[in-house]
Amino acid sequence: MKINSVSFVFPMFNEAENIGNTVGRASTLARQISDDYEIVVADDASTDGSGDIIDRMASADSHIKPVHLKVNSKFGGALNAGLMASSKDVVIYTDSDFPAKEEDIKKALELLSEADVVTAYSLVIKDASPKRIVMSKGYNFLVQLLFGLHLKDINSGLKIYKKHVLAGLNLKSKSPFIDVEIFAEVVRRGFKIKPYGLVFDVRAKGSSTISRMSVVTRTFWDMFAYRFGW
Numbered sequence: 001m002k003i004n005s006v007s008f009v010f011p012m013f014n015e016a017e018n019i020g021n022t023v024g025r026a027s028t029l030a031r032q033i034s035d036d037y038e039i040v041v042a043d044d045a046s047t048d049g050s051g052d053i054i055d056r057m058a059s060a061d062s063h064i065k066p067v068h069l070k071v072n073s074k075f076g077g078a079l080n081a082g083l084m085a086s087s088k089d090v091v092i093y094t095d096s097d098f099p100a101k102e103e104d105i106k107k108a109l110e111l112l113s114e115a116d117v118v119t120a121y122s123l124v125i126k127d128a129s130p131k132r133i134v135m136s137k138g139y140n141f142l143v144q145l146l147f148g149l150h151l152k153d154i155n156s157g158l159k160i161y162k163k164h165v166l167a168g169l170n171l172k173s174k175s176p177f178i179d180v181e182i183f184a185e186v187v188r189r190g191f192k193i194k195p196y197g198l199v200f201d202v203r204a205k206g207s208s209t210i211s212r213m214s215v216v217t218r219t220f221w222d223m224f225a226y227r228f229g230w
Helices: 020-031 050-060 075-087 102-113 130-147 176-186 213-228
Strands: 005-012 036-044 064-066 090-094 117-122 158-162 191-200
Touching: 005 020, 005 075, 020 036, 020 050, 020 102, 020 213, 036 050, 050 064, 064 075, 075 090, 075 176, 090 102, 102 117, 102 158, 102 191, 130 176, 130 191, 130 213, 176 191, 176 213
Parallel strands: 005 036, 005 090, 036 064, 117 191
Antiparallel strands: 090 158, 117 158
16 A cells, blocks of 8 residues: 555653654654655643653654643543644554554554554563553453454554544543544444554653553543443
8 A cells, every 4th residue: 555644643741751762763764654744742731841842843843743732631632632633644653652663563554455444462461460461351351342342452552544534533532542432433434443463662761651540540431431421
């Protein structure tokens, strides 16, 4: 599949140690994919100066597009804002510590010739702690039970969308549940999802906030609100 244009989307919260390198890597990769590209960074009300770093980078490179949220949304709002701000034919979302290798992103892009969405899943257990395993299995069980989505690693840090798949979505979730909401809407509209297995790089700098209790609580709230129309 020929890719005419590409958007990279990075939701970001307190990633001052990572975001400069991440945008640099994304820019290099984007130029290898297409001459028509943009790097969208959705700042989820960071408090460590991450937003200022992106603004400075954007002032020097018109391909970089900052989006600033005034209130922290616990991931989902930032991802939604980034996806909606993207404007190119193919939209690549990955985490702001850039956990996927460039060669894996290129291989995953090839699958767009037979699908509308490519979603990565981890080939190895990323966190073997009993607490994380129980939470992950319980969450995935509920996702399958409530929404019939049989996808591995549904909240993985790499997803690729054809832009038309995202058109018209009115996403409500403010938490990581937004991934499930998108997939549920994609399936409802008859689009095809293709999985791609890879080994994600381990975060070297900064810390993930996805397992904060406030984020976990909001995730389950969003899940039931979406399922039951609250």
